[in-house]
Amino acid sequence: MSKKKEVGENKSKIAGVIAELTKKHKDVAIFTGSDIDAFSYQKIPTGIFELDIGLGGGVPTGRFTIVTGVESSGKTLSMMLALGNCQRVLKKPALLIDAEKSFDKAWAERLGVNTAKDMLYVIQPDIAETSLDIVAACIRSNEFSFIGVDSLEALTPKLEVEESIEKSVMGKPAQMMNRAFRIWQAALNSLSNKRVPVCEQPVLYLINQPRDGFSRFGGYVVLPKGRGQRHATSNIINFKVSEKILEKTDSEVLVNKGIQVTFFLEKSKVGTPYKTGTFFIWTKEGSPYLVGNPEGILKYAVKYGLISKAGAWYIIKETGEKYQGKEKVCLHIYEEEEKWKTLLIEKMKEAPETSSEWKEKEDDGDAFE
Numbered sequence: 001m002s003k004k005k006e007v008g009e010n011k012s013k014i015a016g017v018i019a020e021l022t023k024k025h026k027d028v029a030i031f032t033g034s035d036i037d038a039f040s041y042q043k044i045p046t047g048i049f050e051l052d053i054g055l056g057g058g059v060p061t062g063r064f065t066i067v068t069g070v071e072s073s074g075k076t077l078s079m080m081l082a083l084g085n086c087q088r089v090l091k092k093p094a095l096l097i098d099a100e101k102s103f104d105k106a107w108a109e110r111l112g113v114n115t116a117k118d119m120l121y122v123i124q125p126d127i128a129e130t131s132l133d134i135v136a137a138c139i140r141s142n143e144f145s146f147i148g149v150d151s152l153e154a155l156t157p158k159l160e161v162e163e164s165i166e167k168s169v170m171g172k173p174a175q176m177m178n179r180a181f182r183i184w185q186a187a188l189n190s191l192s193n194k195r196v197p198v199c200e201q202p203v204l205y206l207i208n209q210p211r212d213g214f215s216r217f218g219g220y221v222v223l224p225k226g227r228g229q230r231h232a233t234s235n236i237i238n239f240k241v242s243e244k245i246l247e248k249t250d251s252e253v254l255v256n257k258g259i260q261v262t263f264f265l266e267k268s269k270v271g272t273p274y275k276t277g278t279f280f281i282w283t284k285e286g287s288p289y290l291v292g293n294p295e296g297i298l299k300y301a302v303k304y305g306l307i308s309k310a311g312a313w314y315i316i317k318e319t320g321e322k323y324q325g326k327e328k329v330c331l332h333i334y335e336e337e338e339k340w341k342t343l344l345i346e347k348m349k350e351a352p353e354t355s356s357e358w359k360e361k362e363d364d365g366d367a368f369e
Contacts, residue, residue, distance in 0.1 A: 029193040039192075041270065042199035044089050047081035047112065049341050050279045050296040051263055055235065056271035058085075062188055062201035063270060064181075064232055066152075068208045068223060069239030074261050074281050074291075075207045076102060076150055077111065078239075081291065083120075083146045084112030086203050090145035093119045095138050097131045097147075099154035128155035128173075132180040139187035144202045151207040152177060153224045174226030181232035206233070236266040242278065258282035294330040297340050301333070304347040306340075 018030050031039070043057035052058050059065045059082055067075050083094050094113075096103065101124050105115055114120060121144075125131035132155070138144050149155070157176050160169045184204070191201050208229070213222040223229065230236065243260040258281055265275040279293040298314075301307040307329070308315045314329040315322050323329035333340050 027190070027193055029195060039198055041201075042089075043270070044082065044086050044203055046078055047085055048078060048279050048291050048293075049337075049344075050277040050293045051078070051237070053296070053300065054263065054265050054271075054275040054277050055237075055268070058082075059203050059205060060234060060270045061090075061203050062191070062198040063234035064184075064204045064206060064229075065235040065237070066206045066208055066223075066229060066233045067237045067239065068210050070210070070241060072259075073239040073241050074259075075239055077281065077291065079148050079150060079205055079207060080108050080111040080113055082203065082205055083108075083148060084114065086146035087114045087119055088112075090200070090202075092143065092145035092202075093121060094146035094148070095135075095144045096120070096122045097135065097149040097155075098122050098124045099128075099131065099152075099156075100150055102150065125155070127158045127161060128176060129158055131155060132176070132183070135180075136183050136187045139184060139202060139204075140190055142191055142196055142201060146203045146205065148205040149207065151209055152229070153209040153211075155225075173224065174228070177225035178228030181228050185232060230267070233267065234269040235271075236268075238264045238266055240264070245280070245282075256283065292334060292337050294333040294337065295326070297333050297337065297344065298326070298330055300344055301340065304344065306343055306347065 021028070022030060041060040041062050043055065043060050045052045045058040046055070067078060069075055083096065086092075087094055103122055103124075109115055123131060123134060125134075131149070135147055135149070138147055155173075155177075157169065157172050159172055163169060188201060188204075192198065206229075208223050208225065210221045211224050213220045240262050241259050242262040244256055245258040245260065246254045247257045249255055260278055260280055262276065262278050265271075265273055267273055268275075277296065279291060279296065281291055298307065302309055302314075306317055308317060313322055313324055314326070316332075321332075323332060
């Protein structure tokens with residue numbers, strides 16, 4: 001028997017098996033190599049430039065992203081920035097499970113969230129099981145661009161609410177959360193079986209609060225609600241306050257003007273893990289508002305040739321302007337930060353080593369606006 005005839009017979013056998021499986025399991029789609037584009041996710045920028053660099057473009061659609069870290073390190077702020085960008089890019093409403101009851105409409109609007117009636121839905125659940133079922137139903141509907149939970153640790157199981165405070169319910173929260181991740185993943189898979197491209201599926205953005213654990217060998221940090229979340233998620237990002245920025249007033253009183261946040265990418269299935277970086281959160285009117293890192297932008301601007309360095313001098317290639325010292329050029333970048341972000345993204349799309357990570361749809365350009 002010739003090789004061509006043998007290959008042809010094998011193909012017909014495979015086609016027969018696929019036809020039989022499709023007939024038997026009608027809800028399951030079998031993809032071939034030519035359908036691989038259906039699994040291509042889209043990365044939505046978070047709006048924090050240095051973090052987007054670390055993530056290779058932003059948070060992925062159709063995948064789970066967990067952000068963890070100490071209190072007041074920018075976790076909720078990063079969620080609001082990502083939520084607003086998802087609304088603009090995917091042009092669909094967002095859902096927020098506000099288990100901590102911390103949602104502030106005015107602050108969210110200042111961070112770019114569209115709080116119109118048909119663009120944002122907020123749920124403040126009293127029982128965890130209710131909110132988890134809502135999330136699963138919303139994933140299956142594919143009517144939302146962004147589904148966020150703030151936070152997983154604040155979700156309280158029904159058993160814990162109904163039982164006496166003295167009674168221990170050890171293991172129940174982890175069991176519930178592990179089951180929730182399996183249900184949510186099944187909901188995402190159902191979208192793929194309906195031939196919904198991954199790039200059109202929602203971003204799942206989850207916040208968790210670390211807890212201290214103790215053993216005979218010393219202390220360690222754990223993520224509550226079980227280890228299943230570490231396996232289910234595509235990105236785990238850890239935030240840590242590395243420096244507080246203080247400024248003296250005329251009366252010699254120290255006022256907190258902002259913080260420097262260091263992030264560490266503990267896990268990534270859609271990029272390079274173990275990346276680290278820093279960004280700044282500046283306060284305005286007492287609440288975190290301005291996010292930026294002019295030093296980080298300067299580093300990449302020099303790398304990609306937008307700014308040249310000669311000794312202590314920095315020269316802007318486009319205009320020829322010269323600045324002596326890092327502080328002066330960083331001040332210039334800070335005043336036009338959005339412009340520099342846009343220029344750098346265009347350069348990264350052209351560069352061979354980063355172009356594949358920064359590919360976006362043509363209408364995604366307003367994500368940083």
